[in-house]
Amino acid sequence: MAATSSRWSVEDIRSRKSEMLTAMVNEHLPTLLAGALAIGLSRSDAEEVVQETFVAFLSSLDRFEGRSSLRTYLFGILYHKASNLRAKARREEGSDDIEAVVEARFDAGGMWSRPPRGPEAESLDAEIRGWVEKCAEGLSDSQRTAFFLKEVEGEKPQAICNVLGVNPTNLRVMLHRARLKLRECLERNWEKSR
Amino acid sequence: MKLMMAFMPNCREVAKTLCGDGLAAEPWHRRLLIRIHLSQCEFCGRFARQMDRICEALKAAWADPAGQDVEDFKRRVVEKLRSS
Numbered sequence: 001m002a003a004t005s006s007r008w009s010v011e012d013i014r015s016r017k018s019e020m021l022t023a024m025v026n027e028h029l030p031t032l033l034a035g036a037l038a039i040g041l042s043r044s045d046a047e048e049v050v051q052e053t054f055v056a057f058l059s060s061l062d063r064f065e066g067r068s069s070l071r072t073y074l075f076g077i078l079y080h081k082a083s084n085l086r087a088k089a090r091r092e093e094g095s096d097d098i099e100a101v102v103e104a105r106f107d108a109g110g111m112w113s114r115p116p117r118g119p120e121a122e123s124l125d126a127e128i129r130g131w132v133e134k135c136a137e138g139l140s141d142s143q144r145t146a147f148f149l150k151e152v153e154g155e156k157p158q159a160i161c162n163v164l165g166v167n168p169t170n171l172r173v174m175l176h177r178a179r180l181k182l183r184e185c186l187e188r189n190w191e192k193s194r
Numbered sequence: 195m196k197l198m199m200a201f202m203p204n205c206r207e208v209a210k211t212l213c214g215d216g217l218a219a220e221p222w223h224r225r226l227l228i229r230i231h232l233s234q235c236e237f238c239g240r241f242a243r244q245m246d247r248i249c250e251a252l253k254a255a256w257a258d259p260a261g262q263d264v265e266d267f268k269r270r271v272v273e274k275l276r277s278s
Contacts, residue, residue, distance in 0.1 A: 021275045025268050033264065038256040051271050055278050102209070110204030115237035120244050132251035151249050152256045172214060179213040182248045183241070 014061055025054065028071060031153065032078050038148040039082045039141050049085060053078040072159040075149065079163050083141050098180045118187035127193070128186070135185035143178040146171060202227055208238045212245050 012020040032053060036046035056077050057064070064073055107113040119128050136144060142164050149155040149163065161171050203211070203224070208231050211217065217225050232239050 016276055018272065018276060021272045022268070025271050025275070029268050029271060030264060033267070034256055038252075047267055050267075051274055054271055054275055058275055058278060103206075106204075106206040106209075110206035112205045112237045116241045116244065118240075118244060120240050120247065128247065129251045129254060132248055133255045136252060136255075147252060148256055152253050176210075176213045179245060179248065182252075183213075183244055186244060186248060 010061055010064060010066075013058065016058075024070075028074055029054075031071060032074060034152070035075060035145070035148050036078060036082055038136075038152070039079070039144050040086060040137060041082055045085060046082075049078060049081045052081055056081070068159060068162055071153075072149075072155065072163055076163045079141075079145050086141055098177050098184065101184060102180050116183070116187065118183075118190040131186055131189040132182065135182050135189070138185060139178050139181060142166070143174055143181075146174050147178050150175065203231055205231075205235060205238050208232065208235070209241055212238075212242050 013024055029050060032050045033046055036049050037043065041049060053074055057074055064070070068076075105112060105114040105116075136147075139147070146160055146164060149160045150157075155163075157168055157171055161168055164171065164174075166174065208228055211220060211228060217228060220228065232242055
């Protein structure tokens with residue numbers, strides 16, 4: 001069985017020793033909770049999903065073969081649980097037309113016909129940060145998860161693909177569309193505020 | 195100069211790179227051309243800065259949103275795991 005951390009192994013966890021469980025929870029709970037919130041869950045739902053993630057991991061320890069890091073393995077469980085929970089609340093966003101929206105900003109020669117507008121201050125003020133957070137709510141669960149794992153956790157593309165169950169091309173398109181959507185949304189908010 | 199301009203990416207291509215895998219994923223000569231384009235094109239420069247700001251904002255918002263109650267939550271999870 002693969003070791004999961006320099007401090008403890010799967011065997012340690014199976015024994016359910018309090019200090020080992022505490023070490024595992026201390027190491028991974030903050031990231032999982034941050035991820036669940038980033039996906040868009042409320043604090044109470046996020047806590048519920050994180051707890052369920054640990055319980056699910058413990059009840060199926062034998063399935064963990066150590067091919068991925070424990071962090072991404074746990075995140076895979078969390079992502080599916082969070083998506084299921086959110087699917088009850090709202091339908092997952094289908095294909096979007098963000099590519100067409102952005103494409104319309106360029107002329108036939110590839111130059112800007114409708115140049116980008118909006119904020120670009122070196123220091124982020126609270127208002128811009130608030131707009132971006134609000135805009136992120138318009139992303140799909142998978143886009144938010146991909147963005148969180150890549151930009152916040154610095155995960156490698158293959159690990160993110162494993163969590164989301166997509167191939168590298170899908171992931172690239174997902175992140176590309178997420179960034180375009182966020183920027184378009186930011187510009188809209190900025191224009192509304194003027 | 196003319197030769198360089200012939201290979202210079204247009205605004206659409208620059209925007210696509212910035213929204214995609216980023217400059218780091220490009221070969222050095224392409225990175226150089228994009229940097230030159232960014233230094234000369236006001237709109238692409240703005241687009242690039244906005245992309246940076248968006249990433250910074252989400253990192254700040256998502257990196258540690260858990261806040262103060264995490265210790266209590268950790269204890270509850272450990273208790274749950276011990277009894278499961």
